[in-house]
Amino acid sequence: AVEGPAAHHAYDTRRLAGDGDLWPTLLLGNHQTSIAFLRVAVGGRAEFLRDADGDQLFFVHAGAGVLRTEYGPLTYRVGDYLIVPRGTTYRVEPTEVTELLVVEAYESRFRLPDRGMLGRHALFAPAMIEVPEAEAVDEAGEFTVVVKRGGQDTRITYPFHPCDVVGWKGDVAP
Secondary structure, X not given: XXXXXXXXXXXXXXXXXXXXXXXXXXXXXXXXXXXXXXXEOOOOOOOEEEEOOOEEEEEEEEOOEEEEEOOEEEEEOOOOEEEEOOOOEEEEEEOOOEEEEEEEEOOOOOOOOOOHHHHHHOOOOHHHOOOOOOOOOOOOOOEEEEEEEOOEEEEEEEOOOOOOOOOOOOOOOO
């Protein structure tokens, strides 16, 4: 028996509701990072999301689909890591029920590790990293983007699709 603040906790994410939640369900966190769980049903949510608080890293535990971003679409499947830089507009569009482990970094940014002495024999090859290709979306209607800033949600409704862009230039991309 263990009593007190050092007692271990078992997190059974299968018991989390998850379906229909806008943001991931927090499991652990502090002022630098949070670890959360998100389950997205097929059909997902209509809203797009934009996290102004931190960078997000999604580990695809189950499911498949498309991460729709303003930079273009990224397909995902089990075992993929998806990095969404802060301020990026996105929506998870699953073709199968998707379960994601979500790590959000507030004070730092995700970046590639130094390959060090392993060089080309490192555990991953940068050539395997995919970035989205711009895809102009010509879809009529009103679209809502929910922006999280300071832990609070702000809803912005646009009279055009938020992913209707021609291209982008720079080194920030999902």
